[in-house]
Amino acid sequence: MDFRFTPQQEELRREVRAFLEAERKQGTYETDIDAWIEGWSPEMSKKIGQKGWIGVTWPTQYGGRGWTYMDRLIITEELLRYGAPVQAQWPGDRQIGPSLIKYGTEEQRKEFLPKIIKGEIAFALGMSEPEAGSDLAGLKIRAMGKDGDFLFNGQKVWTGGAHKADYIYIVARTDPDAPKHKGISEFIVDLRSPGVTVKPLVDITGRTHLNEVYFDNARVPRSGLIGQINRGWYQIIAQLDYERSGLERVMSNYPLFEAIQDYTRKTTRNGKPLSEDPVIRNNLAELRVEYEVGRWLIYRIAWMLTQGKLPNYEAAESKIFGTAYQQRLAAEAMRILGLSGQLVEDSPRAPLKGWAARSTMFSLAYTIMGGTSEILRNVVAGRGLGMPSE
Ligand SMILES: Cc1cc2nc3c(=O)[nH]c(=O)nc-3n(C[C@H](O)[C@H](O)[C@H](O)COP(=O)(O)OP(=O)(O)OC[C@H]3O[C@@H](n4cnc5c(N)ncnc54)[C@H](O)[C@@H]3O)c2cc1C
CATH class of the missing domain: 1.20.140.10 (Butyryl-CoA Dehydrogenase, subunit A, domain 3)
Structure with missing residues (x-):
């Protein structure tokens, strides 16, 4: 078994380190712990995007580089080693992009992937609810069809970064009469949509990065649906593995x-x-x-x-x-x-x-x-x- 990296990968690591050293020296960021969870800096994410280090494994036709997951790991390892503020890019790079590549429509890929890659848009993850965490399939939020769109009603909780992000990825119940795993769908929702309210929560350290997100007849266009209706549970499994x-x-x-x-x-x-x-x-x-x-x-x-x-x-x-x-x-x-x-x-x-x-x-x-x-x-x-x- 050969544990060595390729010369190109060693070079990539050196390049990422040199960039992070230089940006820290210039004062663009300060090293912190948990910086992927609560280190919010669209400026830094845009700079990382300009270097071409977001979405590196994605197809070149959407702006990705077609690199390997090993290359991606080298980049993320250095970002974490330096404690750089990367929360704004993290969910998009880690799991929303891959999900759209696998299940999204061509329009969704063209719309979102290049912007994620450039560090221009940020996603929050809206899975958990007050009574659905471990038992995620027990979620109650409803997305019911209405004149070709979906009307959202219900609540998400523990939604990291929702008070700053542009979009929220959501799993919602689209068929309340189906067995619980079979009536769930995945969506991308604009957090600025009318009917969406974000309420920040204070955590044990006194910081505010988690939120409750409420939906009160929030209208989401059909173009927000990811993949097949009512197949969300089966689509989400691979995404959770990326997340973990x-x-x-x-x-x-x-x-x-x-x-x-x-x-x-x-x-x-x-x-x-x-x-x-x-x-x-x-x-x-x-x-x-x-x-x-x-x-x-x-x-x-x-x-x-x-x-x-x-x-x-x-x-x-x-x-x-x-x-x-x-x-x-x-x-x-x-x-x-x-x-x-x-x-x-x-x-x-x-x-x-x-x-x-x-x-x-x-x-x-x-x-x-x-x-x-x-x-x-x-x-x-x-x-x-x-x-x-x-
Ligand atoms: C800091 C933080 C950030 C988070 N960020 C997000 C986010 O951005 N987006 C999001 O959607 N969610 C987020 N979450 C929510 C997180 O995913 C849930 O808290 C988690 O899945 C647990 O769900 P719960 O809190 O409802 O606990 P519960 O599911 O009620 O579990 C309570 C306890 O019971 C145990 N338990 C439950 N079921 C079983 C079982 N079948 N077998 C054995 N033990 C069991 C659990 O292990 C736990 O110890 C975040 C949570 C935290 C704490």
Whole structure:
């Protein structure tokens, strides 16, 4: 097995790093944790788009580059390593584009793909509802036919970035009388449509990036329907695998990992750097090994996609492992920092920009968002191990 990248891929990685270094130096962005979840910068996304690093695996006829998933992974790995603000481009690049390529109409592809590629439009993901998270097929929001359009009524919740995005991808019930998996369809809805109201939610860290989105007789043209009516559930499965199998599941708080290592080298206790304390040394080494394991689980998926194979239980497996690793990283950073680690970012004395406190709080969400670890273990059991499952 050859683990090396091609010379072109090594060059691509160098190029992405040089760009991110330069932009950081110029002040276009500051490194942050969770920057793919809440780092909103249309300016940065446009710059990344101009470099041609969004939608790289997509067909050239829509502005993509026809590159491999391995190339895409190299780009996303560097964006996450630098903690660059990429929320505005993330859902479009990761899952909406691929969905449109597979199920969208030619008009939808021509309309949306080039704009996603240029970093000009942003999507929010409207799947979960107050009573439909793990059991997504139990969703209640209705999209009923009306004079050739659809009328939307109902609510979505936990919709990241909806207060800033241009469009929301939605799964809605189009046949209330059909069995629950059979009456669901996928849509793209303009968030500025009359009848759509976005209400921000404050999370445990005090930040606002999640939302409730309400639909009150919001009229959506038929051109917003993705793929076949009432076949949404079957179309969505591959998209969820894309959502779960990216390096963000291992690298969301990666800047904290680098910062805490640096801290242990620079901070002394009893005249010795903390990095020479055998317990701290051992724990950080363990985290490094786990990080590499998580990384390789995700590289394996990119390799499968490059070979034309779709991930299945592998996506679930990588997310379970990666998100639990990131919680251990946050906890270890907090242990190393001691009481001062609890200071949050707006405290002038907070070490490491308050990242340890923020990460300890927010990393709780990693094993919930995008499918909980319990649900994903069911996927591994059923699809991976062939055990009886729901
Ligand atoms: C920070 C954050 C960001 C999010 N962003 C988005 C977003 O942008 N768009 C979006 O649509 N959604 C988003 N979500 C929602 C997320 O997908 C759901 O929270 C998740 O799927 C869980 O659903 P739930 O919250 O309804 O919990 P529930 O489904 O009610 O689950 C509650 C508990 O029961 C367990 N459980 C449920 N069913 C089973 C079962 N069959 N077997 C074993 N255990 C089970 C779960 O694992 C969990 O521990 C986000 C969530 C968070 C926390």
